[in-house]
Amino acid sequence: xxxxxxxxxxxxxxxxxxxxxxxxxxxxxxxxxxxxxxxxxxxxxxxxxxxxxxxxxxxxxxxxxxxxxxxxxxxxxxxxxxxxxxxxxxxxxxxxxxxxxxxxxxxxxxxxxxxxxx
Numbered sequence: 769x770x771x772x773x774x775x776x777x778x779x780x781x782x783x784x785x786x787x788x789x790x791x792x793x794x795x796x797x798x799x800x801x802x803x804x805x806x807x808x809x810x811x812x813x814x815x816x817x818x819x820x821x822x823x824x825x826x827x828x829x830x831x832x833x834x835x836x837x838x839x840x841x842x843x844x845x846x847x848x849x850x851x852x853x854x855x856x857x858x859x860x861x862x863x864x865x866x867x868x869x870x871x872x873x874x875x876x877x878x879x880x881x882x883x884x885x886x
Contacts, residue, residue: 769816769817770793770813770814770816770817771791771792771793771816771817771819771871771874772792772793772794772795772812772813772816772817772818772819773788773792773793773794773795773818773819773820773821773845774794774795774796774797774809774818774819774820774821774835774839774842775794775795775796775797775821775822775854776796776797776798776799776822776823776827776828776831776853776854777796777797777798777799777855778796778798779855780796780821780823780853780854780855781794781795781796782855783854783855783857783859783862784821784854784862786859786876787859787862787863787866787875787876787877787878788866788871788874788875788876789874789875789876791874792871792874793812793813793816795809795812795813797809797831797835799827799831801831801834801835806834806838809838810838813839817843818839818841818842818843819842819843819844819845819869819871820832820835820836820839820842820843820844820845821845821846821847821854821865822835822847822854823847823853823854824846824847824848824849824851824853825853828853832844843869843870845865845866845868845869846865847861847862847865848861859878863875863877
């Protein structure tokens with residue numbers, strides 16, 4: 769079963785790409801959605817699992833609403849209000865949200881910082 773996360777822009781995709789395994793497909797809406805774009809997304813995704821990770825602003829909410837109708841079984845992932853969108857969300861917070869969505873096996877966890885004794 770393929771897994772696709774839909775985000776708004778290429779910076780969102782780049783941010784997530786750092787912490788997700790390459791087999792997770794990350795598609796962008798590029799901020800706008802029309803019938804052609806929706807159909808293209810549907811074709812690319814097929815019957816795979818879909819996750820929606822949009823900015824927590826008016827445009828992100830609008831896009832999420834359209835995608836919710838197009839992919840009614842999608843799992844919704846949310847960033848916190850106050851972060852500068854998905855691209856401005858700290859990796860630790862995105863990792864927590866991806867874990868809540870059940871994607872642990874696809875997360876590339878950062879190396880822990882070495883412990884320094886003082």
